[in-house]
Amino acid sequence: xxxxxxxxRIEASLSRAVRDVMAEMAFIDAEPRIHDPAExxxxxxxxxxxxxxxxxxCRLELRSPASLIARIVDILFGDEAGADRNxxxxxLEILNVMAGSFLADYYGPGAEIKLELxxxxxxxxxxxxxxxxxxxxxxxxxPLRATLSSIRYRY
Amino acid sequence: MDLGEVLxxxxxxxxxxxxxxxxxxxxxxVGGFRYAENGLDAIAExxxxxxxSVIVTDINMPKMDGQTxxxxxxxxxxxxxxxxxxxxxxxxxxxxxxxxxxALAVIKKPVxxxxxxxxxxxxx
Numbered sequence: 001x002x003x004x005x006x007x008x009r010i011e012a013s014l015s016r017a018v019r020d021v022m023a024e025m026a027f028i029d030a031e032p033r034i035h036d037p038a039e040x041x042x043x044x045x046x047x048x049x050x051x052x053x054x055x056x057x058c059r060l061e062l063r064s065p066a067s068l069i070a071r072i073v074d075i076l077f078g079d080e081a082g083a084d085r086n087x088x089x090x091x092l093e094i095l096n097v098m099a100g101s102f103l104a105d106y107y108g109p110g111a112e113i114k115l116e117l118x119x120x121x122x123x124x125x126x127x128x129x130x131x132x133x134x135x136x137x138x139x140x141x142x143p144l145r146a147t148l149s150s151i152r153y154r155y
Numbered sequence: 156m157d158l159g160e161v162l163x164x165x166x167x168x169x170x171x172x173x174x175x176x177x178x179x180x181x182x183x184x185v186g187g188f189r190y191a192e193n194g195l196d197a198i199a200e201x202x203x204x205x206x207x208s209v210i211v212t213d214i215n216m217p218k219m220d221g222q223t224x225x226x227x228x229x230x231x232x233x234x235x236x237x238x239x240x241x242x243x244x245x246x247x248x249x250x251x252x253x254x255x256x257x258a259l260a261v262i263k264k265p266v267x268x269x270x271x272x273x274x275x276x277x278x279x
Binding site for chain 1: 265
């Protein structure tokens with residue numbers, strides 16, 4: 001039920017959430033850039049997604065090359081013990097916070113937000129819903145794509 | 156200010172480390188950090204380490220979420236007095252419920268030393 005969504009506001013809220021959370025959690029700049037639908041999928045080695053159940057049902061997905069994840073882990077942990085073992089966790093937590101920030105920004109304070117746990121996506125296999133917004137970012141030379149879509153449930 | 160032993164409950168390693176760093180950067184003296192990945196593990200950790208004096212917990216976790224954990228924590232006379240601070244990306248609209256469950260403060264992620272300082276200010 002996304003008919004009443006304001007796409008312009010959605011894109012603005014999502015862009016703010018991506019930029020703010022990348023800056024505040026990963027200490028890295030994410031600059032919006034022109035979306036190129038034809039961009040090679042080969043660079044999207046990492047795909048993580050989180051489903052929101054309230055206030056709307058939607059999925060936020062981040063795609064990036066593995067080198068961006070490695071850079072974030074290096075910034076956060078360096079050579080700290082446990083960093084290698086847990087490096088896949090960093091982008092999941094960033095996505096989790098990003099989704100909460102985006103929904104709070106779009107719906108305002110007081111909105112009840114319910115999120116599923118973030119997870120890696122290994123195959124789309126027709127599970128992707130309808131895209132609501134697709135935003136591309138330049139993260140200090142590396143690409144990052146944020147896609148907000150409807151959720152296609154399987155029953 | 157000496158916080159004693161702090162238990163950080165979050166299913167994300169990244170989040171646990173960021174919270175720990177923010178507590179340290181906020182200038183608190185900490186006797187030691189302990190960690191749990193969900194509410195169930197947190198209860199076991201508290202039983203095993205009775206010197207835990209402050210709890211910082213996420214809400215959205217597998218096995219046992221933060222709200223259930225907080226409810227059990229405050230229902231047990233042995234642990235009811237331990238201050239609990241909620242740190243979560245989904246606290247909008249549910250703050251009053253969390254406070255009524257006994258949360259001392261609610262912090263919206265991303266966490267920062269300033270947010271930690273403000274939240275921990277309520278600990279006597």
